[in-house]
Amino acid sequence: MKNELTRFGISMDEILLNHFDKLILKKGYNNRSEAIRDLVREKIVEESIEYTEQEVFGALVFIYDHHKRELEKKLSNFQHDYYKNIISTTHVHISHDECLEVIILRGKANLLKNIADQLLSFKGVLNGKLTLTSKPYKTK
Numbered sequence: 001m002k003n004e005l006t007r008f009g010i011s012m013d014e015i016l017l018n019h020f021d022k023l024i025l026k027k028g029y030n031n032r033s034e035a036i037r038d039l040v041r042e043k044i045v046e047e048s049i050e051y052t053e054q055e056v057f058g059a060l061v062f063i064y065d066h067h068k069r070e071l072e073k074k075l076s077n078f079q080h081d082y083y084k085n086i087i088s089t090t091h092v093h094i095s096h097d098e099c100l101e102v103i104i105l106r107g108k109a110n111l112l113k114n115i116a117d118q119l120l121s122f123k124g125v126l127n128g129k130l131t132l133t134s135k136p137y138k139t140k
């Protein structure tokens with residue numbers, strides 16, 4: 001497959017196109033083509049990530065109660081258990097009582113989701129979210 005650009009026409013009703021143009025303006029795209037390419041890439045990643053056996057990447061962001069007994073030790077031990085999948089951890093003290101951590105993960109999607117579920121269920125972890133991503137397809 002060639003990596004050259006191919007032109008094709010898209011038919012869209014005026015109302016939808018109007019909403020789309022407002023969206024791409026808000027998102028800062030220079031033209032419709034670039035916005036459509038990104039939407040297609042996003043959809044391809046979203047649809048394939050659940051099933052792929054390939055390595056994907058994740059960012060787990062969560063907030064926890066700094067005063068909860070033993071929680072910091074528990075979080076640290078847990079992260080050591082998965083040292084092969086955890087690339088990096090950033091810790092931010094967001095208030096007198098709470099901390100925020102961002103954990104960057106790599107591995108199979110199901111394992112990363114499982115790691116996130118386990119961690120987010122710890123008592124004292126107040127809120128969190130895992131975002132997974134991967135390359136949409138092989139470019140080389």
Ligand code: NI
Pocket residue numbers: 066091092093094098099100
């Ligand atoms: Ni802290």
